[in-house]
Amino acid sequence: MDTARDLVIEERKDSISTKGKHKKQLKCDTDSVAGCVSQRACVYCGARVVLNPITDAIHLVHGPIGCASYTWDIRGSLSSGSDLYRNSFSTDLKEEDVIFGGEKKLAKAIDELVANYPSKLVFVYSTCIVGVIGDDLEAVCKAASQRHNIEVIPVQSSGFIGNKSAGYRAACDALLRLIEPQEQKIKKTNSINYLGDFNLAAEAWIIQNYLKEMGIDINVTFTGDSSYDALKKAPGASLNIIQCAGSMTYLAGKMKEIYNIPYLNISFLGIEDTSESLRKVAAFFNNKEMMARTEALIERQTQKVLPVIEAYREKFAGKKAAVYVGGGFKAISLIKQFREIGIEVVMIGTQTGQKDEYETIHELVDEGTVVLDDANPAELEKFMVEKGAHLLVGGVKERPLAYKLGVAFIDHNHDRKHPLGGYVGAVNFAKEVYSTLCSPVWKYVDSMGGV
Ligand code: SF4
Numbered sequence: 001m002d003t004a005r006d007l008v009i010e011e012r013k014d015s016i017s018t019k020g021k022h023k024k025q026l027k028c029d030t031d032s033v034a035g036c037v038s039q040r041a042c043v044y045c046g047a048r049v050v051l052n053p054i055t056d057a058i059h060l061v062h063g064p065i066g067c068a069s070y071t072w073d074i075r076g077s078l079s080s081g082s083d084l085y086r087n088s089f090s091t092d093l094k095e096e097d098v099i100f101g102g103e104k105k106l107a108k109a110i111d112e113l114v115a116n117y118p119s120k121l122v123f124v125y126s127t128c129i130v131g132v133i134g135d136d137l138e139a140v141c142k143a144a145s146q147r148h149n150i151e152v153i154p155v156q157s158s159g160f161i162g163n164k165s166a167g168y169r170a171a172c173d174a175l176l177r178l179i180e181p182q183e184q185k186i187k188k189t190n191s192i193n194y195l196g197d198f199n200l201a202a203e204a205w206i207i208q209n210y211l212k213e214m215g216i217d218i219n220v221t222f223t224g225d226s227s228y229d230a231l232k233k234a235p236g237a238s239l240n241i242i243q244c245a246g247s248m249t250y251l252a253g254k255m256k257e258i259y260n261i262p263y264l265n266i267s268f269l270g271i272e273d274t275s276e277s278l279r280k281v282a283a284f285f286n287n288k289e290m291m292a293r294t295e296a297l298i299e300r301q302t303q304k305v306l307p308v309i310e311a312y313r314e315k316f317a318g319k320k321a322a323v324y325v326g327g328g329f330k331a332i333s334l335i336k337q338f339r340e341i342g343i344e345v346v347m348i349g350t351q352t353g354q355k356d357e358y359e360t361i362h363e364l365v366d367e368g369t370v371v372l373d374d375a376n377p378a379e380l381e382k383f384m385v386e387k388g389a390h391l392l393v394g395g396v397k398e399r400p401l402a403y404k405l406g407v408a409f410i411d412h413n414h415d416r417k418h419p420l421g422g423y424v425g426a427v428n429f430a431k432e433v434y435s436t437l438c439s440p441v442w443k444y445v446d447s448m449g450g451v
Contacts, residue, residue, distance in 0.1 A: 015374060017370070047155050048171075049167075054228070062126055063091065063129055064094075064127070089113055101134075106140050114148045126157050127159065141154045157171070179234045193239070193255075198224040200416060203425065206268075211281070234255070274421075278294050278298060301423040320387065322345070322380070323392075325350055326351045328357025328360075344366060347372070
């Protein structure tokens with residue numbers, strides 16, 4: 001062991017494993033280490049990912065201006081209605097506020113925003129510094145709610161309270177306050193809530209069309225293209241389906257407890273998982289005609305996209321991929337999706353993967369594949385080089401790392417502008433892999449060593 005990097009990796013060896021003869025239990029869901037040693041997003045970012053797609057809400061960040069930079073312009077969530085969510089409002093806390101407290105500034109900011117942007121709903125996000133100075137968000141929001149007769153909901157997403165998953169829970173708690181009904185609503189037949197799709201590049205609309213063809217209506221999507229009024233009707237669905245399990249399993253569990261709505265985990269990434277998920281949803285309703293419509297849809301869509309996928313597959317012979325994404329469900333689907341296009345996954349990690357998801361990942365990957373939780377840049381670099389990856393799939397933070405190593409990159413996060421969900425997404429994925437992996441630019445780059 002001779003470098004600082006090796007020392008860091010040695011310290012975190014419980015969170016890294018290589019698939020081999022001896023199965024190792026991976027340590028996961030630990031608190032993020034303070035400072036920029038992790039690739040994970042912070043607690044506040046986790047909460048913002050989940051709530052920001054609510055289109056007609058005022059999203060107010062209570063913190064220094066830097067936190068508000070995590071905003072719509074790096075996000076691909078689309079709206080069919082209001083555009084209010086595309087503004088990123090901030091209280092812009094300064095030194096004086098840190099010393100004397102920021103509650104008055106926050107109350108004033110809410111008053112100003114409500115006067116200028118009519119809305120029935122305000123989310124106030126707590127950030128690291130608010131957790132340190134101890135502003136009482138609950139009290140300020142309650143008073144503002146009474147003053148304006150609208151819902152002003154605090155999102156308890158201060159830094160230092162855990163990891164990105166804690167932010168997901170804070171967002172789900174805020175949603176539960178919003179959807180709590182005064183009385184139990186009557187269930188609608190064939191109506192579902194779609195959880196964990198943020199309508200990136202219209203993905204929720206693509207899935208909505210598949211379900212419609214099967215004879216199922218989406219009651220409300222959490223939270224892609226959703227609105228205050230739509231979310232209020234959430235208890236009226238007869239089933240919750242969860243795409244992003246990391247962010248929404250907690251909410252689905254609570255909705256089962258409170259409203260008795262069952263839930264299913266699904267994934268609309270890749271041909272295999274999309275088809276399986278549609279079948280799973282149809283099976284829940286146990287309706288022969290719906291099942292027949294579903295099979296017809298799967299057959300038609302698969303026949304349409306398979307030849308395109310096959311053509312790309314030939315071009316990817318011998319290529320290897322590294323994956324570092326947010327949730328475990330996405331990582332699992334990506335292993336299968338890479339298999340569909342003939343690429344081997346040699347390194348795979350997540351920010352918020354859970355024990356059972358890592359077990360599935362371990363079963364799916366080939367011998368020798370490195371599996372790691374909450375990685376830092378040094379670890380990603382070491383294992384990509386060691387395993388000879390030609391491509392990295394990640395988010396905005398991983399892009400520079402891939403390019404510095406001279407390998408191809410695919411953005412699979414919230415800032416992308418093209419859909420990767422459903423059958424059309426499977427084709428887009430293969431196309432994107434081709435355009436980055438087979439780009440002529442790599443001829444001029446010293447792979448794994450820089451330009
Ligand atoms: S909440 Fe904390 S970690 Fe997150 S962006 Fe703001 S300062 Fe950074």
